[in-house]
Amino acid sequence: MSVARTYPFRAPARFTSALVTMLLFLTLAPVAAESGDSEAGFDPMDDPEGEVILRVEGAIEHANDGDRALLDRAMLDRLPQRELETSTVVTDGVNRFEGFLMRDLLEALGAEGAEVVATALNDYIVDIPMEDFHDYDVIVAHTQDGEALTPRDKGPLWIVYPRDDHAELDDIRYDYRWVWQLEHLEVR
Numbered sequence: 557m558s559v560a561r562t563y564p565f566r567a568p569a570r571f572t573s574a575l576v577t578m579l580l581f582l583t584l585a586p587v588a589a590e591s592g593d594s595e596a597g598f599d600p601m602d603d604p605e606g607e608v609i610l611r612v613e614g615a616i617e618h619a620n621d622g623d624r625a626l627l628d629r630a631m632l633d634r635l636p637q638r639e640l641e642t643s644t645v646v647t648d649g650v651n652r653f654e655g656f657l658m659r660d661l662l663e664a665l666g667a668e669g670a671e672v673v674a675t676a677l678n679d680y681i682v683d684i685p686m687e688d689f690h691d692y693d694v695i696v697a698h699t700q701d702g703e704a705l706t707p708r709d710k711g712p713l714w715i716v717y718p719r720d721d722h723a724e725l726d727d728i729r730y731d732y733r734w735v736w737q738l739e740h741l742e743v744r
């Protein structure tokens with residue numbers, strides 16, 4: 557019978573799989589430890605080394621320049637990165653945005669407040685209720701369709717709502733919170 561014939565091979569098979577598990581553990585454990593380090597990632601107490609593209613002030617607990625947080629792109633890249641596909645009111649079709657959750661940034665800075673005042677390079681300024689960032693996965697995008705956003709083209713940062721995922725976001729009240737050329741946040 558086949559059972560009798562395969563039986564002798566089972567013990568070695570188990571032994572082999574135990575060995576493989578052990579080897580996998582030995583190879584992957586250091587990798588896990590390493591990625592654990594880089595996941596410590598975003599530290600608002602770090603000093604920016606590159607050009608500061610976002611300044612955050614107001615009701616934040618962690619800062620690196622007096623009571624402000626000055627952030628460069630490399631620091632922002634250390635926040636968990638997110639992709640979001642959505643249409644917008646100012647572009648055609650569906651765009652793929654990459655960036656980080658506003659919620660994650662605010663949390664990392666220890667922000668506590670009822671609203672965030674967002675200011676753009678063109679001095680556009682708007683108050684955004686804090687609830688938005690808890691109710692929706694609002695991202696701060698640095699990349700659109702694989703291309704880095706530049707100040708010429710809605711960059712360096714653009715607040716993007718997951719508009720295609722929530723019918724209620726297709727509304728003028730939300731449209732004006734999509735701040736492009738974002739450069740400053742005040743939490744209050």
Ligand SMILES: Nc1nc2c(c(=O)[nH]1)N[C@H]1C(S)=C(S)[C@@H](COP(=O)(O)O)O[C@H]1N2
Pocket residue numbers: 645646676677678680731732733734735736737738
């Ligand atoms: N930096 C910046 N972001 C902005 C604006 C602006 O003038 N400057 N206009 C807001 C408004 S009122 C709307 S409806 C949407 C789309 O604006 P637009 O159609 O003028 O581009 O972007 C918002 N974000």
Ligand SMILES: [Mo]
Pocket residue numbers: 731732
């Ligand atoms: Mo608008």
